[in-house]
Amino acid sequence: MLKIYNTLTKNKDVFTSLNKDAATMYCCGPTVYNYAHIGNLRTYIFEDLLVRTLSADMPVKHVMNVTDVGHLTSDADSGEDKMELGAAREGKSAWDIAKFYEGKFFEDFDSLNCKRPTVTARATEHIKEMIALVKKLEEKGYTYKTSDGIYYDTSKFPAYHNLVGRAHIDGLKTGARVDFNDEKRNASDFALWKFSPKDKQRQMQWNSPWGVGFPGWHIECSAMAMKYLGDTLDIHCGGIDHVAIHHTNEIAQAEGATGKKYVRYWVHGEFLIMTSGKMSKSSGGFVTVQTLKEKGYSPLDYRYLCLGAHYRTQLEFSYEALTFARNTRLGLMERIAALKAETDGKIKEEAALNAAKTAFKDAMDDDLNTSKALAVLWDFIKSRAAAADKLDFLKYADGFLGLSLLEEEVQKPLPKEAEEFLAARKEARAKKDFKTSDELRDKLSALGIIVKDTPKGQEWRWK
Ligand code: AMP
């Protein structure tokens, strides 16, 4: 039975679903104005591990949004809309930007073996639901109007501090985190609906009972989560940065409107950090799945790296750690290839096999303790168990880990640089330039690649 750390109770809680037939889970999705970085993707990997672990016990209805409008450059309702900013940067329409980066996001998501959500919901296709939710809040007296939009009055919602704890919110009152806006009644108040500026033509805007404009960022998640999963959800996930503002505001919106508990288990993943600090475009530390591929890594090497750290601890990214993860994963794949060659397909010791599966699941059920689960896996793979037993165990474990252990052939891709060296070496040998050819052999060797000259031409293998 799954125990999961709940940000709301600050406790590892035993998970039970509200409905017998399925657990309900909502995950905050990408803001599609640029490529996702591997930090964002760490969060989706952890959410995928949770979906897979829960799915071992019951069906899971998993909803994820795609933020294609309304997320401003500051979480505090100021700055520009990220979509319109992306459009200006690339000389495309905001709609094209959203479509393009949503496609890129799902390419990365799939390459990391994250299971597609049951429902993927775009903000721009749920404006009607958002307006209805704001109307409901207005009817109940939670809103007020300023010159730039309709705001939520957080002082009207006494439970506003619950998720994060009062100390933090009191800190907000001094204006530490949120830009101060003269017309706001409280520093923590936030926009539900923003009016389109008079002096600038927005690309994405809609009519509403309050005038032409666009939704505040937080309203989309409450509206779409409740549309697809009901007023009370079992689980809501996201990165740790969302606790103080985005999720706190989601609760205020949903519970203000329905008077019911919005989420039973709030689950948050810690950040991936770069040695240089926060992952951001300006610091040059913006690493994408494409960056990793260009350097010769598989997206699954990154997934393996993430599995080594608990989702509630920060993970510091380095290429050394990624190389280590790659070598470990490839070592595992090689062992699996040998097991496949050796197996007679007959399970030998069912009791020992079941005990290993139970130990593995217990680790995953203990707040997704992936490093412990991997230790159980390696112990069993290194044990004297029969090949068929080990393969059966791996199939079971991979249902949780999502590493394509049994589907993939061992294939360590050649880095781009090495491909270029090999091509240059082939050319040098054709010209009988053996000095250059030997230099290139040394360069390849430094990358871990051995080249051999055979009657058929040069052949290479990993050291
Ligand atoms: P965004 O596309 O900016 O809305 O973020 C998508 C998800 O990535 C959210 O759940 C964020 O909390 C999460 N996130 C952002 N930065 C990081 C990071 N460095 N490490 C892990 N998760 C992150």
Ligand code: ZN
């Ligand atoms: Zn959200």
